[in-house]
Amino acid sequence: MLRSLLTCASVLALTAAAGCASSSTPSDTPSSTANGPVELTIATFGKFGYEDLLKQYEQAHPNVKITARVTGQGGPFHQEFLTKLAAGSGLADVQALEEGHLSDFLDKADKFNDLAEIGPKDADASRWLPWKFEAGKSKGGKLIGYGTDVGPLAMCYRKDMFAAAGLPSEPDKVKDLFATWDSYFAAGDTFVQKGGGKAWFDSASQIFNSMVNQLDTGYINKSDDSLAIESNPKIKQAWDKVTGAVTRNQSAKLTAFSNEWNSGFKQGAFATKICPSWMIGVIKEQAGPDNAGKWAVTDAFPEGGGNWGGSYLTVPKQSKHPKEAAELAAWLTAPEQQLAAFKAAGPFPSQVKAIEAPELLATTDAYFGGAKTGEIFANQAKKVTKAQYKGPKDGQIQENVTSPALAAVEQGKSPADGWQQAVDGAKKLVR
Amino acid sequence: MTLKEHVRTDIRPVPRQRKTPRDRLARLDVKASPYLYIAPFFVVFAVVGLFPLLYTGYVSLFRWELGSDNPKFVGLHNYAELFADDQFYKALTNTFSIFLLSSGPQIVIAVLLAALLNARLRMPTAWRVGVLLPYAASLVAIGIIFANLFGPNYGLVNSVFEALGLDRVDWQANRFASHIAIAIMVNWRWTGYNTLIILAAMKAIPKELYEAARVDGASGVRQFFSLTLPLLRPTLIFVIITSTIGGLQIFTEPKLFDALPGSNNGGSTNQFQTVTLYMYQTAFESQHFGYASAIAWVLFLVILLIASVNFLLTRRIASTGGPS
Numbered sequence: 001m002l003r004s005l006l007t008c009a010s011v012l013a014l015t016a017a018a019g020c021a022s023s024s025t026p027s028d029t030p031s032s033t034a035n036g037p038v039e040l041t042i043a044t045f046g047k048f049g050y051e052d053l054l055k056q057y058e059q060a061h062p063n064v065k066i067t068a069r070v071t072g073q074g075g076p077f078h079q080e081f082l083t084k085l086a087a088g089s090g091l092a093d094v095q096a097l098e099e100g101h102l103s104d105f106l107d108k109a110d111k112f113n114d115l116a117e118i119g120p121k122d123a124d125a126s127r128w129l130p131w132k133f134e135a136g137k138s139k140g141g142k143l144i145g146y147g148t149d150v151g152p153l154a155m156c157y158r159k160d161m162f163a164a165a166g167l168p169s170e171p172d173k174v175k176d177l178f179a180t181w182d183s184y185f186a187a188g189d190t191f192v193q194k195g196g197g198k199a200w201f202d203s204a205s206q207i208f209n210s211m212v213n214q215l216d217t218g219y220i221n222k223s224d225d226s227l228a229i230e231s232n233p234k235i236k237q238a239w240d241k242v243t244g245a246v247t248r249n250q251s252a253k254l255t256a257f258s259n260e261w262n263s264g265f266k267q268g269a270f271a272t273k274i275c276p277s278w279m280i281g282v283i284k285e286q287a288g289p290d291n292a293g294k295w296a297v298t299d300a301f302p303e304g305g306g307n308w309g310g311s312y313l314t315v316p317k318q319s320k321h322p323k324e325a326a327e328l329a330a331w332l333t334a335p336e337q338q339l340a341a342f343k344a345a346g347p348f349p350s351q352v353k354a355i356e357a358p359e360l361l362a363t364t365d366a367y368f369g370g371a372k373t374g375e376i377f378a379n380q381a382k383k384v385t386k387a388q389y390k391g392p393k394d395g396q397i398q399e400n401v402t403s404p405a406l407a408a409v410e411q412g413k414s415p416a417d418g419w420q421q422a423v424d425g426a427k428k429l430v431r
Numbered sequence: 432m433t434l435k436e437h438v439r440t441d442i443r444p445v446p447r448q449r450k451t452p453r454d455r456l457a458r459l460d461v462k463a464s465p466y467l468y469i470a471p472f473f474v475v476f477a478v479v480g481l482f483p484l485l486y487t488g489y490v491s492l493f494r495w496e497l498g499s500d501n502p503k504f505v506g507l508h509n510y511a512e513l514f515a516d517d518q519f520y521k522a523l524t525n526t527f528s529i530f531l532l533s534s535g536p537q538i539v540i541a542v543l544l545a546a547l548l549n550a551r552l553r554m555p556t557a558w559r560v561g562v563l564l565p566y567a568a569s570l571v572a573i574g575i576i577f578a579n580l581f582g583p584n585y586g587l588v589n590s591v592f593e594a595l596g597l598d599r600v601d602w603q604a605n606r607f608a609s610h611i612a613i614a615i616m617v618n619w620r621w622t623g624y625n626t627l628i629i630l631a632a633m634k635a636i637p638k639e640l641y642e643a644a645r646v647d648g649a650s651g652v653r654q655f656f657s658l659t660l661p662l663l664r665p666t667l668i669f670v671i672i673t674s675t676i677g678g679l680q681i682f683t684e685p686k687l688f689d690a691l692p693g694s695n696n697g698g699s700t701n702q703f704q705t706v707t708l709y710m711y712q713t714a715f716e717s718q719h720f721g722y723a724s725a726i727a728w729v730l731f732l733v734i735l736l737i738a739s740v741n742f743l744l745t746r747r748i749a750s751t752g753g754p755s
Contacts, residue, residue, distance in 0.1 A: 075693045079715060086497045104718075255603075255690035259578065263585040396716060400696055407690075407699035411604035421700065428518075429717055 036063075038324050043069040043092035045077035048148065048311075049345030053337050057328060064324065074098050085111050089318055093325035094332075097145055097312045100399075102135065103220075103390035105314075109138030113315045113322045115329070116143040123330035132350040135387035136312050139222070145312025146333040149347030151276030152380035153210060153306035156283060159296045159369070161271040165194040171298040171371065178300040181211060181241055184272075188250040191271055199252035199270040204242050204410055205403040206256055210274050210306050211238040212398070213388060219398070219426060220391025229397070229426045236419070242406065243415035253410040262286045268294075274301075276308040277348040277377040284367050297368050299376040305383030310350060348377055355381055393429050401425035484731075491724035502721070509725035519726065521701055522709040523733075525610065529685070529705065530678030532614035533621075538670060540618070541625035542663070546655060548626065549633045559630070562623035573620060574687025581612040581688070603690050606702040613703060616684045621677070625670050632666035633659060672741050679734055682707040706730050 044050065054066050069092055071077040078101040084090040085108060097105055105112075115123070125133050128147045136145040155178045162169040167177065167187065177187040188200035201207055212218060212235060219235070221228045229235055245251065252270040254261040264270060265286035273279065275297055283295055313329040315322050331337060335353035339360060342349055349355055355378045363374030405422035409415055491509055495502035513519055548558055565573070580587045581602040589599045602612045636659065644654050685703045689696060695712035697704020704712075710730065714723030 073693075082497060082718075254584070257692050258690035260582045260584050260586075260690060263582070267585065269584075393717075400694075400712070400716065403691070404696050404699040404701075408604075411601065411699055413700070 037065055038063055038321050039065045039067070040094065040321060040325055040328055041067045041069060041092035042094040042328065044096040045071040045074045047345040048096065049341035049347060050332060052344065053332060053340060057331060085316060091316045091318050093315065093319040093321055094329050095314050095316055097314050099310050100395050103392055103394040106138045106144065106390065107392040109140065109142045109144050111317050112144040113317055113326065114142045115146060115315065115326055118322050119326040120330045127351050129350055129352060129381060131384050131387040145314040146329050147310065147312055147350040148333055148338065149310045150307055150350040150381055151278055151309030152348065152377045152384065153301045153308055154275045154297055154299055154376055154380045155272060155301055156275035156279065156295055156297045157272045158268060158294055160294045161195065161198060161268065165191045167191060171296050174298055175300040178298065178302055181302045184302045185241060185245045185250065188245055189248060192249050195271065198268065200250035201272050202252050202254050202261060202264060202270045203256045204246050204251050204406040206274055208238060208242045208402060208406055209398055211242070213306050214303055215388065218388050218390060219394050222389040222391065225391045227426055227430050229423055239419055243409050243418065246410055247415065251410055255407060278309060278346065280365060280373060281346060292367050293369055295368055297371050297373065297376060299379045301380060304385065305380050307384050396429055397426050401429060487724045487727050490720055491728055493721045495721040497718040497720060509722050513725050513729060518701055518709065522704050522706045525703055526679060526681065526705045528610045529613050529681055532610055533617035534674045534678050537618045537622050537625060537674065538667065541622050541629055544622070544626040545629040545633055546659070548630050559627060562626050564623065565620050566624045570683050571687065573616060574684055577612070577616045578688050603698060609688070609698060609703040613684050613688055617681065621674065625674070628670055629663060629666055632663050636662050675737060675741065676734065680707050681705050
């Protein structure tokens, strides 16, 4: 070994030719010509429904070998993603990225490949819902991710509890209640008065997040990445509406995704739930078979539509085979494949053609009284008008600042003090 | 030049001068080998102990975000900010509160349990293993189960309170109540462990002393306070030091106690966020690595301070301790 190295060095010195390096490292140039087998890795979390699709892709591309890494939960997945992105190595060629964490990564767009540049030409804007496509772009217009799925917002509610409180209960009749946030909270007051101690919604932060997501500007201004929580009066208005409803006993005061929240579904602690497409599965699991037929879902949402959740496939600059990785990502996010993933694991497609596919529109759900869930969420996905700019730390402000502040109000803090806590917390985080 | 070197390697070695190199080697062996033998520890310590410690200090002088290419030097600004940070003091108070609520009762109960186990029992081993069982349980499982028990709305503890005619307690929102709940979690896990250490020390007390005490007419209670406790002092100090170190670094219990899964907030108003939890959140969620490093260093100094107080106390007690 040493000897060959020495020989090599001397040969190099003699001939000054780069003949030695080639034997030890195969090639540094992206093997777009693909003479040897290309090994790709893809890292996802939770359920993307890609298992069978990856096998199909390997069969169609004999020179490509795919290794899939799946992490159970999104939280640790994105933390690892961020660390490895900073470290400059260790990431998969194709990395999934969830919408809630997007803001932290768009900020570091220079560490990702521009898919508009290296990706196949047929994977262009027309494939996706416009707002989904736009949200995957950095401030500088770089496309860092191909959209996979979305979480269009509809409204889920307890039919039986609506009827008991004298409210209309059929999915077609309740739409007026869910027309605007004002009508929503007004209906909440009626419900609380006649609801026999039950709450109108599960958690203040669930409502507040949806309201802020609908605004033109979120917590961060697009122009200079400054904090908008004080400068945008609409955020404060949303705060006042939600905390007002809390003080009028509309909230069940359950922290979303906590054990208590899960129990709340079983106990029927609240009558309405903002309902992204994936929430259907959560309700079924948590409310359990005992409550089958009591829940309903309708294609209405206060002030139009909204989105919560959904992911992107990105190709970090670290990837040794960016072009092949982009090809794989583009193939996986094509309408046909996303429809297959929807059938396999349930993520709702973000591609125009997939959303219009008859098989998707025909999807119904017996638990929700046979509601046409496919059609309902397809309608709701089309109602989303724009992608809100998510500046750096936007997701963390929602998770670690406003949500705890709202929980504090639910636990007895005055809305004014809670607002101060939110503003101070956001300033501290962004500084 | 390289050509020359290359040629030189191929030249056969000059006839060896036999003695001198070997002598030199022998002398080197005597002088250097001891250092080589102990080197592994120091190398490992330098790599995983000293370097991170010093580098953390270095990072704490910067405004450093994960993945940012040019961190900004800010001198002691992070420390200045930290000493004016309400959340830090709140976290520090929480840490001490939880530590006192857990370590205090824990050691009292451990001593009493050890005294019980020291009495004549049927199947003593079964009892001893019994008190150690919680220690063997997975910390995460304990955290999840206790968070469930102390659920404000549907938790078992509140249901029992209600059945007994007591008021429900909001274990999440009420700061003191949340500390108690977390302390109970800590105690449940660690009391048995400390019991066994104390029991071992009790077993080591010579039987003759008890016999003498009995001859003098000392009751069981008197024996316990005048004989057992004084002789346990060194062991108690050890137990107190280890539980201090553990108590100041408490992390998993408050993290799992939070109603929001995976949250590092320590409740809606940080009412049960500990210093380590705050440090973790600052570093890995907010990505303020410089600031988190400053927290780490201040926590290090706090622990150092308390450890040295402990050390002084131990020395003092060791010199004056023992049966009088």
